[in-house]
Amino acid sequence: MEGKRVMAITGVHHAQITIPRGAEEQGRQYYCHLLGLPEIEKPESLKGRGGFWLQVGDRQVHVGTEDGVERSSTKAHLAYHVTDIMAWRQRLQEHGFQILDGVPIPGYERFETRDPFGNRLEFIQPLA
Template sequence: MRPYPSGESGEALGYNTFNKVMKIDFKHLDHIMICFPEGKEKEARAFYSNVLGLEELPDPGYALPKDAVWYQIGNIQLHIRPENHQDLSRRHPAFVVSSLENSRKILESNGIAIKNESPLPGRSRFSFRDPFGNNIELIEIL
């Protein structure tokens, strides 16, 4: 068993160990979402579009949150949107997995709370927080 940073095993930390056999099957990174202060959309768009030269996605096929902008970077997307400072940020990476249901079972069996996200065409998704408060989204392409 691979030790955790504290030197304790997953069992000692209260995690189920059946996922030595049953694991989340990650396929690839889908997108990263980062935030800018509310009211700063113009500055954010100028930086990412003009300074970094990123290509804005004008119509991703679904409604974007207010003042959000999606960019294409190679085969992944960068999502930027306004957020007031708060303890639990919505910033996150999003990973494509082969089975969202299998991933849900593994996380819930380890006491991880799941948050169902709004539906998107051709995708099922949910998010969860790691033990340190980081938001992680998992997506299954339908």
Template sequence: MSNENLPEFAFGGLHHVQLAIPPGAEDLCRQFWGDVMGMTELEKPPVLAARGGCWFRGGGLEVHLGVEQDFGPARKAHPGILVRDLRALAERLEECDHEVTWDDDFPGHDRFYAFDKLGNRLEFLEPKSAS
């Protein structure tokens, strides 16, 4: 493959992931993303705050939760979130009554799936230690 047609731009990582929530579900999001996951709620810009929803940040990750009138939880589509100390996160989720489903089918990583309080699927993964 030739380098002559490479674009001038470069990707720098994700700024945030967005998940849909139903109208009025902000408090459930605060319970999950704030209380359970330990993320900090961000103040949304006023023009965006008027639309509802909420934003959270923790460990370099931002999760934006946006109101969708005809909400249906994402049961297949999901963010894949890298975690340091995956087992500790799994224990935290289980302590807070969130089921964790381990899956060893992703080469080089430990991972599990869980769902937020609204039924959105989430994948958490950590590279396996080099032994």
């Protein structure tokens, strides 16, 4: 009897969000400078497509470019696991970003906001 191949999904490699075409510098200001996420090199074969990639812990967030999307009307989002959630709340407010309290999840403190392009973001921290 031949050995059976085992199929499994073993994790998430990356997630992608989009920003308008040509808004990469504004995107870098927000994601790299304000949030402090390091940009990583895109493969040469994808550089002409616009956007940029970020390293978030052991995962990646790909920031692609796309026009004609109403980002502010969707519940789709990324949730960033953070330390010192109150400092994150304050930092974003100081830079003019509205903070939205999310529905409580037992064992976590969290809030939501939107990036400059309307993408929904969640910041979440386990309670001590």
